[in-house]
Amino acid sequence: MGAPTRSSRIRVTSTNESLLQASSLGFSGVRTATARLEYRRTLPADASVVVDVIVGSTRPGRHGEAVARWVLEQASTRSDVKFELVDLLDHPLPHLDEPLPASAGQYAGEHTRRWSETIDRFDGYVFVTPEYNNATSGALKNAIDYLYREWNNKAAGFVGYGVVGAARAVEHLRLIAAELQLATVRGQVALSFYTDFENSTVLRPEPRQIDALGELLDQVVAWSNALAVVRQG
Ligand SMILES: Cc1cc2nc3c(=O)[nH]c(=O)nc-3n(C[C@H](O)[C@H](O)[C@H](O)COP(=O)(O)O)c2cc1C
Secondary structure, eight states, X not given: OOSOOHHHHOOOOOOHHHXXXXXXXXXXXXXXXXXXXXXXXXXXXXXXXXXXXXXOOOSTTOSHHHHHHHHHHHHTTOSSEEEEEEEGGGSOOOSOOOSSOGGGOOOOOHHHHHHHHHHHTXXXXXXXXXXXXXXXXXXXXXXXXXXXXXXXXXXXXXEEEETTTTHHHHHHHHHHHHHTTEEEEEEEEEEETTTSEETTTEEOOOHHHHHHHHHHHHHHHXXXXXHHHHTTO
């Protein structure tokens, strides 16, 4: 059995008090405000969201792992959130081999069930993506396609790297995320081999990239918290 899921740690209840406060916002605001108020009330004091940093490349000699470790290092100074690394190399998935679409949630393969358990327990994701021929990697796209509900109503941010920052790969991922009901934040990191890698090989991000990453993480954490409430229904 995997670690406790976020949903098992958060209890959302309705009370007359919160409904009364929320009702002052008008009909459309009631549900949102109620959820927000109750969320604050029922979160344990030591609760924090858990965000996954996904290494999106698998090839020998990849730069993806160094980029993901830099993200984790920068994120480790935060007390409001726990970050964990998930490496696609630890989850070898064949080209999608499930007979049913992921939205059916019935997985035939043990590799799929294991991947599902891994992804399901996170509240948000930071995708570390290379750019291969103007898109993300085939390995990452394949891994995403294996699942559906596990991605729903969660937050995602993107750290791209490549010759020109992998902006096209990230745009593709934003389209994919829309179909998965995965909310993508505006903040983005675009690491370029021209400016953020010494001799195009060793990662040395410019100082402005640290600010960009901080902004991205702020947004992912905020939306991860907010969407944990949405997942309570
Ligand atoms: C098959 C392939 C296609 C690539 N296409 C692009 C590209 O379209 N744009 C770009 O900026 N870099 C491109 N690159 C360079 C990669 O972004 C760069 O090699 C990066 O380090 C790949 O990530 P990885 O090292 O984690 O595999 C390509 C590299 C490969 C191997």
